[in-house]
Amino acid sequence: EYGVSKPFNVMFSGPAGTGKTKLASYLAKELRLPILFHSAANLETGFVAGGSQTLQRILSMAKRRKRCIVFLDEAQDLFMKRGGNRKFDDDTQNMLLAVLDGVRTRAETEIIWIVASNFNQESQPMDEAMLRRFQMKVDFRTPNREERLAIIQHYLSQRSAKVAPDLDLRHVVEVTEGMSPADIETLVNQAGISAVQAGELIGTDTMMLAAERVLVGNTTSNTTKERDRDRRIIAIHEWGHFLVDFLRERELAGGDWDKLLAAMKTLKISLKANPRSNALGFVFHRQGANLLKTKGDLEHEVRVLLGGMANEELFFGEEGTTNGAHNDITRVTRILHHAVGEMGMYRKTRLNFGALEQAGQAKQVDEETRSIMEAQSERLYAETRAQLAPLKPLTEHLVGKLMEAGEMSLASAVEEIRRFERDCDAFDSQFGALPVVVEPA
DSSP: OOOOOSOOEEEEEOSTTSSHHHHHHHHHHHHTOOEEEEEGGGOOOSSTTHHHHHHHHHHHHHHHHSSEEEEEESOGGGGSOOOOSSTTTTHHHHHHHHHHHOOOSGGGGGEEEEEEESOOTTTSOOOHHHHHTOSEEEEOOOOOHHHHHHHHHHHHHTTGGGBOTTOOOHHHHHHTTTOOHHHHHHHHHHHHHHHHHHTSOBOHHHHHHHHHHHHTOOOBSSSSTTOHHHHHHHHHHHHHHHHHHHHHHHHHHTTOHHHHHHHOOEEEEEOSBBTTTTBSSEEEEOOOSOSSOOHHHHHHHHHHHHHHHHHHHHHHOGGGOOGGGHHHHHHHHHHHHIIIIITOTTSSOOOOGGGGSOTTSOOOOOHHHHHHHHHHHHHHHHHHHHHHGGGHHHHHHHHHHHHHHSEEEHHHHHHHHHHHHHHHHHHHHHHOOOOOOOOOO
16 A cells, blocks of 8 residues: 555664574564574575575575565675675575565565674675665664663563572672673573572572673682692782772772772682683673773773783782783783774874775784884883882782682772771881882882
8 A cells, every 4th residue: 555565674783692583583473473584604505506595495485474574594694795706606695685675476575584693784894785675774782781680680580489589689780781681691590500509599699600600701729729829929910900990999989988899890809710711810890881981091991901910020020920911911902002093092193094904904003003002001001010019018918818718809808908908007006107118110
């Protein structure tokens, strides 16, 4: 009646696990239509024109049902620009274009094609002809804070009899920033498994342990159990990261310890080895909620990353620094390249020359960008070292506590810092303050 004669094609795009397949199933249920699931990764058969023939068979099955939904998952490769070297390289894409484009019989007009991709046209160059075939494009995203809380509560409601009544989900919601609904479901399932193993209800500690296993991976203390030297170096390194962040948040909190605890991103410091990242210790932290980062935020992030190596140098000298900071230095390099090379910070021009490079080519850093990055890295490292130098007695105290316990929560770490400061104040009031020795840079 409205003159719509073409089939209705829908493109779903977004990160894996955000619900593309579930929404397709829900639409089929709401419209009371059968749905044909197929993975684009399985279209090719290994023979010439195998992919196009598979699409023909899928179309024939849809025609026999007259009214149905065809859901093609993992189809990002089909959206890539055409132009292969061989005559038959683009057969599958050309066939999909023909299927999506026109209606030759009335039987085909009631077939809804939903094609899902983990990427969109902003994150991957896509064929314009393919994009034109879709009347509707739906972009999926990861859930925000309120949505993550609702998703966690939904999955917990399925096992409500085994959930502790005093369960506090605030920290769990924070650490799941950026996780997909599928990842959150995995986390809740992991919490259920951990609770079964421990023979207890699903409580706050169980949920946080599950979050740690999903985000960080399984950890072990056997790697460094009998190697006190390594454990001491790791503890000094990890406390360097923590204390740099602690100093800034303490200043922003203005002496309010509750506000400090709420603002700190660190949730746990551990000496357990992490096989996933080959790290001999780790700091478990929640993700920041700010999507936009200022120049000051980026510099603070760099200082926190450099805090581990800076603390090693303060205790053992430059010759005593270890390769444990390899991952930190790699991240610092990327942050500074983003700030200088892509955002034009620290120089007058605001240009991103990397945008002119061809996709797939390695990024080449020009001499000016390299020199600015090196200068800023040197400055930020010196500032980090200067921040940590007066805290060596505190670091020594915290290292001893961490080596005894193996791991410490944020609350335990802050309580130890407050206890140390109270003891120092009591000592100074009774015997007088000791002279401060400033080490040469």
